[in-house]
Amino acid sequence: MFDILRIKSRKKSRKYPIKRDELGRSARQRSFEAFDHGMTPAEASRQVGISSRTAHRYFAQWKKLPENLEVRYALARALKNDTEFSQDVIKIIAAQLGMSEEEVRARLEKPWGTKRLLMGKWAAETKQEGKEENERS
Numbered sequence: 204m205f206d207i208l209r210i211k212s213r214k215k216s217r218k219y220p221i222k223r224d225e226l227g228r229s230a231r232q233r234s235f236e237a238f239d240h241g242m243t244p245a246e247a248s249r250q251v252g253i254s255s256r257t258a259h260r261y262f263a264q265w266k267k268l269p270e271n272l273e274v275r276y277a278l279a280r281a282l283k284n285d286t287e288f289s290q291d292v293i294k295i296i297a298a299q300l301g302m303s304e305e306e307v308r309a310r311l312e313k314p315w316g317t318k319r320l321l322m323g324k325w326a327a328e329t330k331q332e333g334k335e336e337n338e339r340s
Contacts, residue, residue: 234261239270269322300325 221229228236230253237247238261248258293311297304310316310325319325 230257231261231264234258235265235268235272238262238265272318272321296320 223229224233230251233251234247234253237250238244242250244258244262245255247253247262248255251258253261293304293307296302297307300307311320
């Protein structure tokens with residue numbers, strides 16, 4: 204019985220390290236790019252060098268995401284480093300979502316803040332926060 208408790212208390216970790224190509228992309232990233240270009244899971248599995256089962260799992264994950272999310276996320280990260288451009292972007296986002304610029308900056312600085320914005324999850328969070336404020340009033 205103690206062996207079962209000890210086994211369950213172990214932190215799960217990855218069995219094998221992530222294999223990356225010469226550009227630093229994982230098989231998952233390469234698969235998502237292949238799906239963006241219209242490849243099927245079978246074609247992507249041959250090109251990327253993964254099993255068909257893994258390719259189908261990645262395809263199911265890819266279908267849940269907005270179109271070309273990986274490319275848009277890379278672009279947003281690159282543009283985030285340009286301070287003049289980022290000020291304009293923060294103003295536009297704040298106006299679109301009805302938030303203050305400080306709140307937008309705070310959300311962008313959070314882990315995955317940019318990706319959550321691109322996936323459209325910020326608007327849902329803003330609506331939920333508005334409901335909570337109305338309930339408090």
